[in-house]
Amino acid sequence: MTYKEANNISIKDYLNSLGIQPAKEKGSYGMYRSPLREDNTPSFKVDYNANLWCDYGTGEGGTLIDLVMKQHQCNAYGAICRLEQGDTASFSFHGKELPERETKRQAASPIEIHRIQPLQNPALIRYLQERGISPGTASPYVQEMYYRIGGKPYFALAFRNDSGGYELRNPRFKGSTSKDITHIRQQGEPRDTCFVFEGFLDFLSFLTIRQQKSPDIPCTDWQDYVILNSTANTDKALYPLADYGHIHCMLDNDEAGRKAVEAIRQEYKWRVRDVSHLYSGHNDLNDYLRSLKVKQSQDLTVTDKPQPEQDNRQNPGEKRKRGLRM
Incomplete structure (x- = not known):
């Protein structure tokens, strides 16, 4: 044999x-x-x-x-x-x-993998930065793949899924070698909370936001993660999500995202929380992260003007503004 x-x-x-x-x-x-x-x-x-x-x-x-x-x-x-x-x-x-x-179809798979290696390609690092994602935050989870389609060479970010396949992304290509979810479990005691994302760029965006907001204690390992890699994989996520008492969904603000959240909620009822309101007005979490980057850039370009001194004390009856918590 x-x-x-x-x-x-x-x-x-x-x-x-x-x-x-x-x-x-x-x-x-x-x-x-x-x-x-x-x-x-x-x-x-x-x-x-x-x-x-x-x-x-x-x-x-x-x-x-x-x-x-x-x-x-x-x-x-x-x-x-x-x-x-x-x-x-x-x-x-x-x-x-x-x-x-x-x-x-399997015999004629269009993607011929040549090699997979740690993230170091300047073009892919620049692509992550353009998406607002810190390469240092991404590198433990993302590699780079060199492959061929129809005999022509390409390279892309490669994010492994639970079937041993890869989600592939570069500025001009979005695809995969096979489709499945990615379930990331933390070491040590089992976690009671799991965050669910639609794509791995949203997952990396979340980690980047946490690192930026709380660099000393980002709390990125306090929960497990499930990345659907496509809302078509929602059913595949239902079984591994059964172990969690708290399921926080950070899916896209579109019809497909809402249907996926509803499918998870039908299975696990009160344990599920849709937190997409944290980035309302944006299609997804990466879109929100990029908007933060644009705002920061705009703030830096504002010309300095003498400002009248202001009393920093809160006026009676005025509610303190609360920033977005994530």
């Missing part, structure tokens, strides 16, 4: 051969109790279309070979040997069960 043949074995059928059944199935994926650890609440996701797994409890994931390697503490060759010794006749092979046009 070759490496490719082993990875083409359906993970779903492999788990079934071990007597592991999905606790919940929804369309293209299933949630299982992890075969790698004690798992009282199913948090092991199998994407049936991509034939990939992700253990939300440990943050690990990959192909079937990766799973067998983790189970038996062996290398890839040992994993293939174990799969050969199993009853492979009972396994279906990923790709054969897909519709013919879907198989052709």
